[in-house]
Amino acid sequence: MTSTVPAIPAPGSLPASGGSGAPGLDTGMPPRTRTGQAHSRLAAVRARLELPVVRRASGLLDGRHRSIFSGHGQDFDEMAQYLVGDDIGDIDWKASASTGVPIIRRFERESNLAMVLAVDTGRSMAALAPSGEVKGAIAQFACDVIGYLARGRGDLLALVAGDAERTVQIPARGGTEHMEMLLQRINGMLALDGPPSNVTHVLDRVLTWFTRRSLVVVVTDEVRPPLESEQTIKRLRTRHELMVIQVADALPTDFGSQPVEDVESPLGLPEFFRARRDMAAEARDAVARRRSDVAAMLRRYNVPTVTVGSEAEVVDGLADLLARSRRARH
Incomplete structure (x- = not known):
């Protein structure tokens, strides 16, 4: 099942990826830059976060680690x-x-535990969220927050990001420079001219690459992972702690008379088509069914999930996700 969620293209709102490149695996690191000259994503996210919420999320992460690794390396x-x-x-x-x-x-207490960011970088992430923000910017902020929490705890953070044509995997390491490089790498892949999404491929790579039990945080579209990923989800859930952050889509009927295009085609969706009540209702029902099917699949394997529709919802959503994940283990 591919995403056909419409969006108003927003050229320049996300950095260009430089083209999709050749299919295959990319494990190379970007050119090293001086920390003082590079834009610091960790400093930016720190300036935006409210400390009480961050402490709550970080404390829940402590509890998450204890339950994940009980019997798996704790003395x-x-x-x-x-x-x-x-x-x-x-x-x-x-x-x-x-x-x-x-x-x-x-x-x-065991320290330097491994966290894995599994990020969907397909072009559907360049569509718009209900807030009017670009979904890729919301996904990036979620990754920034996770990187910030991991750096503050001294945890190791790894990355598997990709779509139908690209896969980037970066091994788990700690430290500010590693976190900055990893987050900048995600930022460089989120673009409207990127390849189609294939989050199943990203999850398969996590499954084959990581043998050490880890906390895997999947960042993707609200109608993903698709139902075709079910066996991969099942296997991942038995090996790792798994959580999913979904970024909500705006409906094509949300924009009135503004021109709307589908990011997957891309084809324009005429106003008269979107204005028809029967067609608008059918579109809403189709999206609701897809959301329900994906949510039911994730519930079958007790995978905690949160859907965010704006950057303002990310931190509270992540804290809630960690809290529900911890309660599910007890």
């Missing part, structure tokens, strides 16, 4: 009596039954 420290404020997920019920009081198992 056992001690048994201790449960105290108010301890995580109930750490309770050892067998030991609690034998002693008559709640007992928890404590582990040494």
Whole structure:
């Protein structure tokens, strides 16, 4: 299933990718630039974030790591009596039954854990969101926030980004310079003249490339991953912790008399066609069915998902996503 979500083209609103290039895998790094001369995405995102929300998201990420890696590399420290404020997920019920009081198992905190950004860079991400913002800009901001949180925690961050013709994979590393390079690489791939989306290919690459259990954050369109990805989603869910951030699409009927084009064709959608109530209702129903089908597939495998329609919704949406993901594990 391919995206046919219409949008008003916004030339220049996203940086040009320099063409789609030859099909295949790209593991090369961009030319190194001085940090002082390059635009700092991490500094920009820090200036925009509200600290209370960031702390909430970062704290939930701590909890996410504990539940992900329990039994997968954490060193056992001690048994201790449960105290108010301890995580109930750490309770050892067998030991609690034998002693008559709640007992928890404590582990040494593991640092430098791996996070993977799996980003859909197809041209449908250059369409418009309901807010009127370009979806690619919202997706980029979501990636910036994740990079900012990972850098602040000292975690390693890896990237798999791609579409129908390109795949970029960057190994997991830490540090500001690595984060900046990774985020700039995503920014350079999001463009209206990019190839069609193929997020299934991106997920397949994550599945084959990452053997270490990681937190995989998928950033894509609201009607993706497509149903054809179901087996890949199932396998990924058994190997990794998986979460999906979907960027919402604007409907073609949202723009009144303004010219509208479909980013996949691209073909103009005439106003008289969009103004007909029966056609507008049919378009809304078709999109709702696609959203429902994708949401049902992700629920089958307990994949937490959040849909954002603007940059303003990203941080709260990510914090909510982490909170629901953590509750689902307990």
